[in-house]
Amino acid sequence: MVKVAIIGATGQVGSYAAHAISQIPQIKEVTLFGRDGNQQYLEGLSRDLVDSFAARGTNTRISWSCDEKDLRGSDIIILTSGVARKADQSRLDLAVENGKIVASFAEKIGRTASEALLLIISNPVDIMTAVALKYSGLPPHRVFGLGTHLDSMRLKSCIAEFFNVHVSEVHTRIIGEHGDTMVPLWSATTIGGIQINNLPAFSHLPKDKIMERVKTSGSLIIRSKGSTVYGPGDAIATVVRTIVEDEHRILTVSAFIKKEVHDIGSVCIGVPARITRGGVFPVPIKLPDDELEAFRNSTETIRNVTRQVFEALEERE
Numbered sequence: 001m002v003k004v005a006i007i008g009a010t011g012q013v014g015s016y017a018a019h020a021i022s023q024i025p026q027i028k029e030v031t032l033f034g035r036d037g038n039q040q041y042l043e044g045l046s047r048d049l050v051d052s053f054a055a056r057g058t059n060t061r062i063s064w065s066c067d068e069k070d071l072r073g074s075d076i077i078i079l080t081s082g083v084a085r086k087a088d089q090s091r092l093d094l095a096v097e098n099g100k101i102v103a104s105f106a107e108k109i110g111r112t113a114s115e116a117l118l119l120i121i122s123n124p125v126d127i128m129t130a131v132a133l134k135y136s137g138l139p140p141h142r143v144f145g146l147g148t149h150l151d152s153m154r155l156k157s158c159i160a161e162f163f164n165v166h167v168s169e170v171h172t173r174i175i176g177e178h179g180d181t182m183v184p185l186w187s188a189t190t191i192g193g194i195q196i197n198n199l200p201a202f203s204h205l206p207k208d209k210i211m212e213r214v215k216t217s218g219s220l221i222i223r224s225k226g227s228t229v230y231g232p233g234d235a236i237a238t239v240v241r242t243i244v245e246d247e248h249r250i251l252t253v254s255a256f257i258k259k260e261v262h263d264i265g266s267v268c269i270g271v272p273a274r275i276t277r278g279g280v281f282p283v284p285i286k287l288p289d290d291e292l293e294a295f296r297n298s299t300e301t302i303r304n305v306t307r308q309v310f311e312a313l314e315e316r317e
């Protein structure tokens with residue numbers, strides 16, 4: 001049975017993620033972590049979740065803590081702490097501020113829960129994954145971020161709507177930055193197992209418009225209702241279920257790549273990765289020239305900002 005800790009559980013994403021993952025039968029306990037001062041909120045949140053579980057017939061145990069010692073024994077730690085962007089900000093604008101928060105939690109995790117798998121949600125998620133990797137000291141296959149999994153789901157639903165098919169018939173992927181330079185892999189997109197460009201209607205698919213919608217989904221939702229909650233929460237639950245059931249599914253998460261995508265490496269970025277109970281393993285792939293060039297551009301963006309954040313964090317030390 002599995003024990004999961006959510007750091008940043010008092011936030012919008014952390015609290016819904018707690019609810020979503022608690023429906024996974026193998027999860028025995030979810031610990032809600034918050035900052036000192038948030039004890040009352042955490043007690044209220046845990047009571048609210050317990051009521052929900054009773055209503056649903058869910059057997060997961062809920063606990064809460066503000067003490068890093070209680071991270072010990074966690075199998076999976078989900079880190080959602082950090083500042084959320086305003087609708088007119090880029091996720092990259094949060095890099096230094098959230099870098100400090102993520103580095104500090106990563107150090108705590110390295111000290112107390114070095115056997116855990118660490119899933120990063122805080123934005124900009126690719127850079128925060130690199131920060132968590134460096135400051136936790138955990139091996140690369142045990143530190144990864146939500147990456148472009150949610151973007152891939154957004155693209156999937158747009159394609160399903162256009163072709164008027166069930167979402168489960170659409171397989172697609174977005175790789176690269178969880179941000180403006182993300183790269184849709186049309187070459188890896190199928191509907192009902194058929195390569196999308198072999199379907200006559202593909203020539204009418206408004207690809208640019210769809211990608212604009214995917215890229216601006218987060219800011220539109222933030223402008224309309226304050227934050228994105230259900231999309232990320234359920235995307236997190238899918239990743240966690242894939243881990244605990246040792247499914248070996250290939251999801252597009254932010255992982256440290258060495259040479260899996262042509263010769264590009266030494267960066268944390270959204271790539272297809274095999275997700276197992278033991279960790280996350282990027283799948284070696286070859287891309288057509290246009291997608292490769294776009295991915296290279298995306299990795300450069302992430303590499304540059306990661307470098308700047310590392311420099312800012314070194315000044316802190």
Ligand SMILES: NC(=O)C1=CN([C@@H]2O[C@H](COP(=O)(O)OP(=O)(O)OC[C@H]3O[C@@H](n4cnc5c(N)ncnc54)[C@H](O)[C@@H]3O)[C@@H](O)[C@H]2O)C=CC1
Nearest residue numbers: 008010011012013081082083084121122123125146227232
């Ligand atoms: N990767 C993805 O797909 C997604 C990432 N996010 C990111 O997740 C993060 C959380 O988003 P929300 O839950 O909407 O924000 P929120 O504002 O509702 O919650 C933020 C959480 O971080 C904690 N926190 C804030 N500043 C802190 C500090 N200095 N030290 C320790 N803890 C601190 C708060 O106590 C709270 O628990 C943001 O960075 C957001 O951009 C959100 C949605 C999707």
Ligand SMILES: O=C([O-])CC(=O)C(=O)O
Nearest residue numbers: 085091123150218219228
């Ligand atoms: O857009 C944001 O800031 C939150 C997020 O990453 C998403 O929902 O994709």
